[in-house]
Amino acid sequence: MSDVADGSGILFAEPGARWRAVSYGPGLCLIILFIEVVTASAVHWFALIFCAALIVGFVVLQVIAGRRHVSVELTDGLLREGTETLPLxxxxxxxxxxxxxxxxxxxxxxxxxxxxxxxxxxxxxxxxxxxxxxxxxxxxxxxxxxxxxxxxxxxxxxxxxxxxxxxxxxxxxxxxxxxxxxxxxxxxxxxxxxxxxxxxxxx
Incomplete structure:
Protein backbone atom coordinates (compact mmCIF):
# COMPACT_ATOMS: atom_id res chain seq x y z
CA MET A 1 0.00 0.00 0.00
CA SER A 2 1.28 3.46 -0.82
CA ASP A 3 1.85 6.22 1.68
CA VAL A 4 0.91 9.74 0.56
CA ALA A 5 1.90 12.66 2.77
CA ASP A 6 -0.67 15.44 2.42
CA GLY A 7 0.77 18.92 2.14
CA SER A 8 4.35 17.69 1.83
CA GLY A 9 4.51 17.81 -1.98
CA ILE A 10 4.68 14.00 -2.19
CA LEU A 11 2.01 12.65 -4.54
CA PHE A 12 2.86 8.95 -4.15
CA ALA A 13 5.30 7.01 -1.98
CA GLU A 14 6.25 3.44 -1.18
CA PRO A 15 8.98 2.98 1.45
CA GLY A 16 10.25 -0.32 0.03
CA ALA A 17 10.46 -1.83 3.52
CA ARG A 18 9.18 -0.92 6.98
CA TRP A 19 11.13 -0.82 10.22
CA ARG A 20 8.35 -2.63 12.06
CA ALA A 21 9.51 -5.81 10.35
CA VAL A 22 12.53 -5.76 12.69
CA SER A 23 10.26 -6.55 15.66
CA TYR A 24 8.79 -9.73 14.17
CA GLY A 25 11.71 -12.02 15.09
CA PRO A 26 12.07 -10.88 18.71
CA GLY A 27 8.30 -11.01 19.06
CA LEU A 28 8.25 -14.64 17.99
CA CYS A 29 11.06 -15.47 20.41
CA LEU A 30 9.15 -13.80 23.25
CA ILE A 31 6.10 -15.93 22.46
CA ILE A 32 8.22 -19.09 22.60
CA LEU A 33 9.76 -17.92 25.88
CA PHE A 34 6.31 -17.28 27.35
CA ILE A 35 5.12 -20.74 26.33
CA GLU A 36 8.17 -22.38 27.91
CA VAL A 37 7.71 -20.47 31.17
CA VAL A 38 3.96 -21.19 31.37
CA THR A 39 4.37 -24.90 30.64
CA ALA A 40 7.20 -25.18 33.19
CA SER A 41 9.43 -26.77 30.61
CA ALA A 42 13.12 -26.02 30.15
CA VAL A 43 13.67 -22.36 29.21
CA HIS A 44 16.24 -21.92 26.46
CA TRP A 45 17.39 -18.43 27.38
CA PHE A 46 20.62 -18.38 25.40
CA ALA A 47 19.15 -19.94 22.28
CA LEU A 48 16.18 -17.56 22.22
CA ILE A 49 18.31 -14.46 22.80
CA PHE A 50 20.81 -15.58 20.16
CA CYS A 51 18.06 -16.27 17.61
CA ALA A 52 16.37 -12.94 18.32
CA ALA A 53 19.65 -11.01 17.83
CA LEU A 54 20.47 -12.95 14.65
CA ILE A 55 17.05 -12.33 13.14
CA VAL A 56 17.17 -8.62 14.04
CA GLY A 57 20.54 -8.19 12.37
CA PHE A 58 19.42 -9.97 9.21
CA VAL A 59 16.12 -8.06 8.95
CA VAL A 60 17.80 -4.69 9.58
CA LEU A 61 20.02 -5.29 6.56
CA GLN A 62 16.98 -6.22 4.47
CA VAL A 63 15.08 -3.11 5.53
CA ILE A 64 18.02 -0.82 4.75
CA ALA A 65 18.43 -2.42 1.33
CA GLY A 66 14.71 -2.27 0.62
CA ARG A 67 14.39 1.39 1.58
CA ARG A 68 17.36 2.24 -0.60
CA HIS A 69 16.78 0.16 -3.71
CA VAL A 70 13.02 -0.47 -4.04
CA SER A 71 11.44 2.64 -2.54
CA VAL A 72 9.34 4.93 -4.76
CA GLU A 73 8.57 8.63 -4.41
CA LEU A 74 6.70 10.95 -6.76
CA THR A 75 6.52 14.73 -6.42
CA ASP A 76 5.27 17.46 -8.75
CA GLY A 77 8.61 17.55 -10.55
CA LEU A 78 10.45 14.27 -9.91
CA LEU A 79 9.95 10.51 -9.90
CA ARG A 80 12.44 8.59 -7.77
CA GLU A 81 12.72 4.83 -8.25
CA GLY A 82 15.32 3.38 -5.89
CA THR A 83 18.44 5.50 -6.28
CA GLU A 84 17.51 6.89 -9.73
CA THR A 85 15.61 10.16 -10.11
CA LEU A 86 13.75 11.05 -13.32
CA PRO A 87 12.47 14.61 -13.87
CA LEU A 88 8.86 14.67 -15.03
Missing amino acids: SAVAAVLPERDEDSWDEEDWESARALGELSGVPRRRSGIGLRLVDGSFVQAWAKDHRGLRAALTEALDRRRGTAGIDATEGIAESVDGADSVDGADGAEDPGGTDDRHSENGADR
Whole structure:
Protein backbone atom coordinates (compact mmCIF):
# COMPACT_ATOMS: atom_id res chain seq x y z
CA MET A 1 0.00 0.00 0.00
CA SER A 2 1.28 3.46 -0.82
CA ASP A 3 1.85 6.22 1.68
CA VAL A 4 0.91 9.74 0.56
CA ALA A 5 1.90 12.66 2.77
CA ASP A 6 -0.67 15.44 2.42
CA GLY A 7 0.77 18.92 2.14
CA SER A 8 4.35 17.69 1.83
CA GLY A 9 4.51 17.81 -1.98
CA ILE A 10 4.68 14.00 -2.19
CA LEU A 11 2.01 12.65 -4.54
CA PHE A 12 2.86 8.95 -4.15
CA ALA A 13 5.30 7.01 -1.98
CA GLU A 14 6.25 3.44 -1.18
CA PRO A 15 8.98 2.98 1.45
CA GLY A 16 10.25 -0.32 0.03
CA ALA A 17 10.46 -1.83 3.52
CA ARG A 18 9.18 -0.92 6.98
CA TRP A 19 11.13 -0.82 10.22
CA ARG A 20 8.35 -2.63 12.06
CA ALA A 21 9.51 -5.81 10.35
CA VAL A 22 12.53 -5.76 12.69
CA SER A 23 10.26 -6.55 15.66
CA TYR A 24 8.79 -9.73 14.17
CA GLY A 25 11.71 -12.02 15.09
CA PRO A 26 12.07 -10.88 18.71
CA GLY A 27 8.30 -11.01 19.06
CA LEU A 28 8.25 -14.64 17.99
CA CYS A 29 11.06 -15.47 20.41
CA LEU A 30 9.15 -13.80 23.25
CA ILE A 31 6.10 -15.93 22.46
CA ILE A 32 8.22 -19.09 22.60
CA LEU A 33 9.76 -17.92 25.88
CA PHE A 34 6.31 -17.28 27.35
CA ILE A 35 5.12 -20.74 26.33
CA GLU A 36 8.17 -22.38 27.91
CA VAL A 37 7.71 -20.47 31.17
CA VAL A 38 3.96 -21.19 31.37
CA THR A 39 4.37 -24.90 30.64
CA ALA A 40 7.20 -25.18 33.19
CA SER A 41 9.43 -26.77 30.61
CA ALA A 42 13.12 -26.02 30.15
CA VAL A 43 13.67 -22.36 29.21
CA HIS A 44 16.24 -21.92 26.46
CA TRP A 45 17.39 -18.43 27.38
CA PHE A 46 20.62 -18.38 25.40
CA ALA A 47 19.15 -19.94 22.28
CA LEU A 48 16.18 -17.56 22.22
CA ILE A 49 18.31 -14.46 22.80
CA PHE A 50 20.81 -15.58 20.16
CA CYS A 51 18.06 -16.27 17.61
CA ALA A 52 16.37 -12.94 18.32
CA ALA A 53 19.65 -11.01 17.83
CA LEU A 54 20.47 -12.95 14.65
CA ILE A 55 17.05 -12.33 13.14
CA VAL A 56 17.17 -8.62 14.04
CA GLY A 57 20.54 -8.19 12.37
CA PHE A 58 19.42 -9.97 9.21
CA VAL A 59 16.12 -8.06 8.95
CA VAL A 60 17.80 -4.69 9.58
CA LEU A 61 20.02 -5.29 6.56
CA GLN A 62 16.98 -6.22 4.47
CA VAL A 63 15.08 -3.11 5.53
CA ILE A 64 18.02 -0.82 4.75
CA ALA A 65 18.43 -2.42 1.33
CA GLY A 66 14.71 -2.27 0.62
CA ARG A 67 14.39 1.39 1.58
CA ARG A 68 17.36 2.24 -0.60
CA HIS A 69 16.78 0.16 -3.71
CA VAL A 70 13.02 -0.47 -4.04
CA SER A 71 11.44 2.64 -2.54
CA VAL A 72 9.34 4.93 -4.76
CA GLU A 73 8.57 8.63 -4.41
CA LEU A 74 6.70 10.95 -6.76
CA THR A 75 6.52 14.73 -6.42
CA ASP A 76 5.27 17.46 -8.75
CA GLY A 77 8.61 17.55 -10.55
CA LEU A 78 10.45 14.27 -9.91
CA LEU A 79 9.95 10.51 -9.90
CA ARG A 80 12.44 8.59 -7.77
CA GLU A 81 12.72 4.83 -8.25
CA GLY A 82 15.32 3.38 -5.89
CA THR A 83 18.44 5.50 -6.28
CA GLU A 84 17.51 6.89 -9.73
CA THR A 85 15.61 10.16 -10.11
CA LEU A 86 13.75 11.05 -13.32
CA PRO A 87 12.47 14.61 -13.87
CA LEU A 88 8.86 14.67 -15.03
CA SER A 89 9.85 17.19 -17.70
CA ALA A 90 11.60 14.28 -19.46
CA VAL A 91 8.41 12.16 -19.56
CA ALA A 92 6.19 12.53 -22.62
CA ALA A 93 3.46 10.02 -21.75
CA VAL A 94 2.36 7.24 -19.42
CA LEU A 95 1.60 4.25 -21.63
CA PRO A 96 -1.50 2.04 -21.20
CA GLU A 97 -1.36 -1.23 -19.31
CA ARG A 98 -0.50 -4.36 -21.23
CA ASP A 99 -3.47 -6.07 -22.85
CA GLU A 100 -3.64 -9.46 -21.14
CA ASP A 101 -5.45 -10.96 -24.15
CA SER A 102 -2.74 -9.90 -26.58
CA TRP A 103 0.07 -12.25 -27.62
CA ASP A 104 2.29 -9.37 -28.67
CA GLU A 105 4.76 -7.80 -26.27
CA GLU A 106 4.56 -4.05 -25.86
CA ASP A 107 7.65 -2.02 -26.74
CA TRP A 108 8.02 -0.73 -23.21
CA GLU A 109 8.05 -4.23 -21.67
CA SER A 110 11.60 -4.84 -22.90
CA ALA A 111 12.75 -1.34 -21.94
CA ARG A 112 15.16 -0.59 -19.11
CA ALA A 113 13.66 -0.47 -15.62
CA LEU A 114 14.36 2.69 -13.64
CA GLY A 115 16.74 2.26 -10.72
CA GLU A 116 20.05 0.47 -10.44
CA LEU A 117 18.61 -3.07 -10.40
CA SER A 118 18.75 -5.26 -13.49
CA GLY A 119 14.97 -5.27 -13.93
CA VAL A 120 11.65 -4.62 -12.24
CA PRO A 121 12.00 -5.67 -8.57
CA ARG A 122 10.12 -8.72 -7.29
CA ARG A 123 6.50 -8.20 -6.30
CA ARG A 124 6.44 -4.96 -8.32
CA SER A 125 4.73 -4.30 -11.65
CA GLY A 126 6.17 -2.26 -14.50
CA ILE A 127 4.63 0.92 -15.94
CA GLY A 128 5.63 1.97 -19.45
CA LEU A 129 6.84 5.56 -19.88
CA ARG A 130 7.67 7.24 -23.18
CA LEU A 131 10.32 9.92 -22.81
CA VAL A 132 10.52 13.14 -24.80
CA ASP A 133 13.45 11.73 -26.82
CA GLY A 134 11.22 8.86 -28.02
CA SER A 135 12.81 6.12 -25.89
CA PHE A 136 10.98 3.92 -23.38
CA VAL A 137 11.63 3.11 -19.72
CA GLN A 138 9.75 1.20 -17.04
CA ALA A 139 8.65 2.73 -13.78
CA TRP A 140 7.47 0.24 -11.14
CA ALA A 141 5.62 -0.05 -7.85
CA LYS A 142 3.64 -2.53 -5.78
CA ASP A 143 0.58 -0.33 -6.17
CA HIS A 144 1.28 0.20 -9.87
CA ARG A 145 -2.22 1.47 -10.60
CA GLY A 146 -1.89 4.06 -7.85
CA LEU A 147 1.46 5.24 -9.23
CA ARG A 148 0.06 5.26 -12.78
CA ALA A 149 -2.86 7.47 -11.71
CA ALA A 150 -0.61 9.84 -9.76
CA LEU A 151 1.87 10.08 -12.65
CA THR A 152 -0.89 10.78 -15.17
CA GLU A 153 -2.38 13.47 -12.95
CA ALA A 154 1.01 15.10 -12.37
CA LEU A 155 1.81 15.16 -16.09
CA ASP A 156 -1.63 16.56 -16.96
CA ARG A 157 -1.17 19.26 -14.35
CA ARG A 158 2.26 20.18 -15.77
CA ARG A 159 0.87 20.38 -19.30
CA GLY A 160 -2.05 22.49 -18.10
CA THR A 161 0.28 24.91 -16.34
CA ALA A 162 2.50 25.12 -19.41
CA GLY A 163 -0.56 25.78 -21.58
CA ILE A 164 -1.75 28.57 -19.30
CA ASP A 165 1.70 30.17 -19.30
CA ALA A 166 1.86 30.01 -23.08
CA THR A 167 -1.64 31.52 -23.41
CA GLU A 168 -0.74 34.33 -21.05
CA GLY A 169 2.43 35.00 -23.02
CA ILE A 170 0.47 35.23 -26.28
CA ALA A 171 -2.11 37.51 -24.65
CA GLU A 172 0.62 39.81 -23.37
CA SER A 173 2.21 39.94 -26.82
CA VAL A 174 -1.15 40.81 -28.42
CA ASP A 175 -1.85 43.48 -25.79
CA GLY A 176 1.57 44.97 -26.37
CA ALA A 177 1.02 45.09 -30.11
CA ASP A 178 -2.40 46.73 -29.64
CA SER A 179 -0.93 49.38 -27.38
CA VAL A 180 1.77 50.19 -29.95
CA ASP A 181 -0.82 50.43 -32.74
CA GLY A 182 -2.96 52.65 -30.56
CA ALA A 183 -0.07 54.96 -29.92
CA ASP A 184 0.71 55.19 -33.63
CA GLY A 185 -2.93 55.88 -34.38
CA ALA A 186 -3.03 58.69 -31.83
CA GLU A 187 -0.10 60.38 -33.51
CA ASP A 188 -1.48 60.09 -37.06
CA PRO A 189 -4.44 62.48 -36.72
CA GLY A 190 -2.24 65.17 -35.28
CA GLY A 191 0.31 64.72 -38.00
CA THR A 192 -2.40 64.83 -40.69
CA ASP A 193 -3.89 68.03 -39.28
CA ASP A 194 -0.48 69.62 -39.22
CA ARG A 195 0.09 68.72 -42.86
CA HIS A 196 -3.36 70.09 -43.87
CA SER A 197 -2.78 73.33 -42.01
CA GLU A 198 0.61 73.76 -43.57
CA ASN A 199 -0.80 73.10 -47.02
CA GLY A 200 -3.62 75.59 -46.34
CA ALA A 201 -1.15 78.20 -45.25
CA ASP A 202 0.86 77.65 -48.37
CA ARG A 203 -2.21 78.21 -50.50
